[in-house]
Amino acid sequence: MKQQLLLPLLGIVCVVGSQAxxxxxxxxxxxxxxxxxAKGEPLPGATVLAVHLPTGTKYGVSTRDNGQFDLLNLRIGGPYEITISFVGYETVVERNVQLALGKTYExxxxxxxxSGQQLDEVVVRGNRDGQINPDRTGAATNISSTAIRTLPTISRxxxxxxxxxxxASGGGLSFGGRNPLYNNFSLDGSIFNNSFGLDSPTPGGQTNSQPVSLDAIDQIQVSLAPYDVRQGGFSGAGVNAVTKSGTNAFKGTVYTYYRNENLIGRRVEGAEIDNPSLKFNQTGFALGGPIVKNKLFFFVNGEFTRQTDPGQTFRPATSAAEAQAALSGQVSGVSRVLQSDLDAVRARLLSSYGYDPGTYQGFxxxxxxxKLLGKIDWNINANNTFSVRYNYLRSYRQQGPHPIAIAPSSRVPGVNTLQFSNSGYTINNNLNSVVAExxxxxxxxxxxxxxxxxYSAFDDYRELPSSTFFPMxxxxxxxxxxTSVGTEQFSANNTLTQHILQLTDNLSYFAGKHILTVGANYERFKFxxxxxxxxxxxxxxxxxxxxxLTQRGQRGFLDLNAQAAAGGRAxxxxxxxxxxxLGVYV
Known part of the structure; x- marks a missing residue:
């Protein structure tokens, strides 16, 4: 049965003087x-030039009749050099200016x-992007490239x-107490959510993978309740990350991270504990530089992660006495589940039903x-800049059956229960995304x-460990x-594909002390x-x-969907x- 839903939505938001x-x-x-x-009078027609020194990118404008000027859509970071000149006046230069994502430097x-000569210093008064700034559009936290590079991170x-x-709470995914699914995550301005709303709020979350390497991120901004209409579609927070770009200097990194159980502490509140075996390795590289100096730049990044965890950290009890000791806490790492019972269950399934549930230890x-990312930045001319970015993710994670859903009690391996290997599944999270600006x-x-x-395409699906299917x-x-045996009950034909197209255009007009923005945003989701x-x-x-049980079907191992299908499998x-x-705004 195919169900289709087409919901065109037209929203008109009117905000005067905002950048939208x-x-x-x-x-x-x-x-x-x-x-x-020098008398405090405005200088109309003065020439303003801001140069992004690492790339030579130039942004120029003239001051208006009131002496004010605005430069929008500037490359983040820096350092910038700002030059202001006027015929018959000494030129003023401000150096070492750093621009933060989504903020206005004043x-x-x-x-x-x-004589028109250049001064070594500039007289600057007013607020330099401080916390009390009339151009702020709500509470926001900016995480700079320096913070990303220097602060400690275990999960990267x-x-x-x-x-x-x-x-923030809940490990940095929940903001203001809201469920993480109510956040809006974007990368280079494009939608980067799990828009369908299943499980993790970001792509790759079900496989414990990051959609983009941390080494490819330049800056991050977290906004809460902003009144800038360029930011919306959330009731938690808007988390926006911008990727790195190449510069006139070739820069690269190569890195590897390794972790195993011997690098993890063994003492908790004075007690010695046994760490399960673990192998984690993450290797990556990043390289950026000029294709044509001051004109065309590239940046590439790749990161590859491999991790191996034990399927179960508890072993079965070899006797009833050991099982009782496990329940009473006299021994650790031992389950109440008897090894003889597990062997008998497997033997019965093989002999009576021809089904192999897999192993229960040593798996x-x-x-x-x-993940890969590539980005091109092009300074077309003095008035136009263009960038295009592509990123790719291929990831999977093997795991056991759902721990609690439709279960008499927890299925998590431990003192009370152990699982067979074929009762689990593999979750795949794949992504292809491209954005041009x-x-x-x-x-x-x-x-x-x-x-x-x-445009982004997400492909999530599950795979089963055995080609022989059997009731859970x-x-x-x-x-x-x-114990649990059989085909994981939530994984048969469990797939989700998402195709997301986004088109945005913002036109701003500078009029005196005001900026008037007219724009439109179109989004198309196909699931x-x-x-x-x-x-x-x-x-x-x-x-x-x-x-x-003495014969097949005595307890009615039925395909629930097949019950509604005449003569066979549904x-x-x-x-x-x-x-x-579609959103249109002024």
Whole structure:
């Protein structure tokens, strides 16, 4: 059965004097300022030039009749050199200016009459992007490239840095007490959420993978309740990351991280504990530089992660006495589940049903992640800059059956229960994403335009460890889960593909002390979701009842979907969802 939903949504947001758009992330910075003469009178027509020194990128404009100027859509970071000149006046230069993501740097220069020579210093008054700034658009935390480079991180994830936000909790994913699924994550201004809303809020979360390497991130901004309409579509926080770009200097890194159980502490509150075996290795590289100096730049990054964890850290008891000792806490690392019972369960499944549930000890779960990113920046001319970025993720993670859903008690391996290896599954999270952005200035500096288009394809699906399918059976002992066998009940044909297209354009006009922005944002989401609960059947019974079964089908190991299908297996079910929304704002 195919279900389709088309929901076009038209939203019109009117905000005068703002720099605008709906549900998108900010990728640039801005500079605003005032040029005065020695008497404090404005200097209209003064030439302003801001140069991003690492790339030679130039942004120019003339001051308006009131001496003010604005430079929008500037490359983040720096250092910048700002030069303000006027015929018959000494030129003023401000150096070592750093621009933060989504923020406006404010400067004020006083030019004195003279020969037109350049001064070594500049007189700057006013707020230099401080906390009390009329251009701030709400509470925000900016994480600079220096912080990302120098602060400690174990997981090498954005969450280690977003937790610096005072309102953050839950490991840096929850803000203001909201569920992480209510956040809006963006990368280089494009949507980077798990938009369908399953499990992790970001791509790769189900496989414990980061969608982009930390070494590819330049700056991060976390915004809460902003009134800048360029940021929206969330009730938690807007988390926006911008990737690095190449410069006129070739720069590269090569790195590797390794961790095993011997590098993890063994004492907790004075007690000695045994660490399970662990092998973790992450290797990566980054390289950026010029293709054409001052004109065309590249940046590439790759990161590859491999991790191996034991499938179960507890072993079965070899006797009833040892099982009792495990329950009473007299021994550690031992389950109440008897090895003889597990052997008997496997033997019965093989002899009576021809099904092999796998092994119950000595197996491992693997985590795999490969991610690549490439970016090109092009200074087309003095009025136009263009960038395009592509990133890729291939990841999977092997794990056991769902720990609690539709279960008599927890299935997590431990003192009470042990699992067979074929009752688990492999989750795959794959991603391809591309975004292109064009920033332009025209009309003698009176107009500034930012156009962006992005497309992302997410492919999440599950794989089963055995090609032989069998009903999921929770075998209990005393009403508590003892072991589980069979095909994981939530994983048959469990797939989710997401295709997201985003088009955005913002046109800004500088009029006196005001900036008028007109823009539009279009988003298209296409989802295909397959979920066939208990397709191969489910049963729950006591250990003694399991062994009491004498023939196939006595307890009705049924495919629940097949019960509604005439004469056999029900068709695979999936839902097709198509959503479009358009926002227009002034």
């Amino acid at each position: 758009a709906h549900a998108q992330g900010v990728t640039t910075s801005a500079i605003k300022g005032l040029a005065l003469d 400067t004020r220069a006083v030019l004195r009459e003279g 994830s954005q969450e280690d840095f977003t937790r610096l936000t005072p309102q 491992n779960y693997r985590t795999y992640s490969d 064009l920033n332009s200035t025209f009309g003698r500096g009176k107009f500034s335009n930012k156009a962006q288009v992005s 059976i929770d075998i209990t002992q005393g009403g508590t889960t003892y 295909v979701n397959g979920f066939n609960l208990q397709r191969y059947g489910y049963q729950r019974l006591e250990l003694s009842d399991f062994f009491a 068709p695979i079910k999936q839902a097709d969802i198509d959503v479009a929304q």
